[in-house]
Amino acid sequence: MQIARDFVTAVAWGEHRKVWDLLSPDGRKTVLRVGVNHGMDEALAARLRDGTAGKAESEEFLVQLVLGLRADLRGADLDTVEYSADPAPEPGRARVVLESPLPVGLAASGSGLPIGSLELVDDGTGAWRVERLVPNVTPA
Numbered sequence: 001m002q003i004a005r006d007f008v009t010a011v012a013w014g015e016h017r018k019v020w021d022l023l024s025p026d027g028r029k030t031v032l033r034v035g036v037n038h039g040m041d042e043a044l045a046a047r048l049r050d051g052t053a054g055k056a057e058s059e060e061f062l063v064q065l066v067l068g069l070r071a072d073l074r075g076a077d078l079d080t081v082e083y084s085a086d087p088a089p090e091p092g093r094a095r096v097v098l099e100s101p102l103p104v105g106l107a108a109s110g111s112g113l114p115i116g117s118l119e120l121v122d123d124g125t126g127a128w129r130v131e132r133l134v135p136n137v138t139p140a
Contacts, residue, residue: 024130073133115135
């Protein structure tokens with residue numbers, strides 16, 4: 001749960017380097033593949049994947065990554081997100097549901113409005129990393 005909180009907080013506060021650090025290797029590959037599918041230069045994606053990108057191009061990419069993640073979670077106050085764990089689908093994996101709290105008068109059921117989920121994976125050292133963000137928000 002703490003990794004999910006750290007990830008969402010980093011997105012909310014624009015801590016783009018921390019967002020990158022909290023992504024699993026497969027999560028990073030997915031992000032770069034999406035970037036290439038949306039017009040990113042494949043050579044740049046390879047440099048980012050290998051950690052050989054220049055500081056300026058790395059910073060620009062990571063800022064765009066955070067903006068994209070914020071767009072995926074648009075409409076939610078990221079400072080008030082509530083977290084709940086789903087049963088683990090398999091060992092070494094976890095899913096954390098992200099919810100936006102409802103106003104007191106509407107919160108009779110005790111749960112908030114789901115805004116997405118984070119799929120996490122144990123990186124083999126006992127540390128958890130974000131593999132994927134699955135937003136519940138549909139594109140405008």
